[in-house]
Amino acid sequence: MKQKVLLGLSGGVDSAVAAYILKEQGYDVSCAFMRNWDSYANNDILGNPTIQDDVCPQEQDYADAKAVADALELPLYRVDFVKEYWDHVFTYFIDEYKKGRTPNPDILCNKYIKFDAFFKYAQSMGFDTVATGHYAQVEHGDEYSRLLRGADNNKDQTYFLCQMPKEALRHTLFPIGNLEKHEVREIAEKLALESVATKKDSTGICFIGERNFREFLKNYLPSQDGDIVDIETMEVLGKHIGVMYYTIGQRKGLGIGGTRGPWFVVGKDVKKNILFVTNGNESDWLYTDSCIVSGVNWFPSEKPEGELACTAKFRYRQKDNDVTIRFIDESTVFVTYPQGVSSVTCGQEAVFYLNEECLGGGVIEDVFKDKESMQSKIENRENK
Structure with missing residues (x-):
């Protein structure tokens, strides 16, 4: 009896080729498109439906996923994890930014959505295993499953998978982990998967996508100007638009250039709304x-x-x-x-x-x- 696998089909080339490889390897493959973001519904949760926020282009992604599933003659489910994403990913993301920290929502998405909510959904549908188009490899042993780097060092995504539940890893496949990106695209082109073969790699995270990061955050974290201070002299050099918008080590976009630069961020005082910078020795700070x-x-x-x-x-x-x-x-x-x-x-x-x-x-x-x-x-x- 064939092993039943539910693959997360995102509408990109990586998961499309992963689906093809699984089918060729003899698995009983089905696909699922995960819908994780709904701007209007989320703004209603905030009690402010007037927030101006472009809709994530997931409908086009779904159309591309559907075209791939049809071409490969595989069934495609559409599953909604909007509430789970809001509760476990986006809320944490915002709370951390309020503290002046810079979380990684892609790691949270893998932990709580793709390898928790989606994994449980797959089990409820009678699937033995889940699969994704991540550039990573897994080696299933008797005692535990080893998560290994992808063969393409430039695309390896194990960093983003570090928090996935161990139980999910035991029942996960990464079909393209042994391939390099150019090989994946070549397979898609040979299969004439026109909707994804030359599709640009997604950047950022779904709820931000290609949009301006700061402008998006202003919808949820109102900016508050404050002082930019030289940590060496405590001299006020200028104004920032909100300490949460800056990261440690940042050198661009500070607005305090001139002959004394370059400046870089060395610290943030969230309570006093101060951004600390220096143009001194990097190793000191x-x-x-x-x-x-x-x-x-x-x-x-x-x-x-x-x-x-x-x-x-x-x-x-x-x-x-x-x-x-x-x-x-x-x-x-x-x-x-x-x-x-x-x-x-x-x-x-x-x-x-x-x-x-x-x-x-x-x-x-x-x-x-x-x-x-x-x-x-x-x-x-x-x-x-």
Whole structure:
């Protein structure tokens, strides 16, 4: 009896080719298009249906997915996760931005939608396994399933999968993980999947898409001007439009150029609405040598006893950094990297690797340099 697989068909080329590969491998394949965002319904939740927000172009994506499913002669379901996305992804995203942190909603979407809500939906429909078009690989063993980097180093998406539930990983396939992007497009072209073969890769996240990020956030987080302050001298250099719109290490879009630049962001005081910058030595302010990571999702069946030498990415597409990690409780690790790493930022994700295997990841809660947190350094400057 063929194994039944439900594949998330997004309307892009990656999931389209994944569907074809699964069918060729002999699986009993069905497809599902996930609808995760509804601007009008979400604005009603806020009690402000007059918010001006363009609708996510998901209807075109659905039409493209339908064309692929028809071409491959596969059934296509349409499933609605708008409420789940709002409750578990977007609300958290907004709350973190209010705190001046910069979360990664794509990681949250994989954790709560694609590999939780969608996985449970698949089980309720009688499917054994789910599949997606992620550039990642999985090796199913007796004790646990290993999440491995995709063959295309430039497209590897294990960073975004670090928080997917372990149980879901045990029942997941990544059919294109052993391919490079150009190979995926070549397959789509040979199959004459015209709706997706040359379709541009999606950028950003669904509820923002190609729109201006700041303008979108202003619908949900009213901007509040405040001072931009030189952390070295405490001199006010100009005005910002809201500290939540800036990230640690940011160098562009500050509006304070001139002969004294370039300037870069080194800290944020959310309560006082101050954005701290410097044009000094980057290593003095942006480089840290340790951090605390919480909410760690750990794929291996056992956690290491004592210290483990591995590598970590503190943001997507960053090169691997040599680190040593030590669990200080069930889901919190202390991470050290004595060589120093720039712009390790609270609220973002630290993802751990051992060679090609993704071990898991969690949220960066605090960063340190020479046992002094960046916030303490800022407070010391303010009190002078």
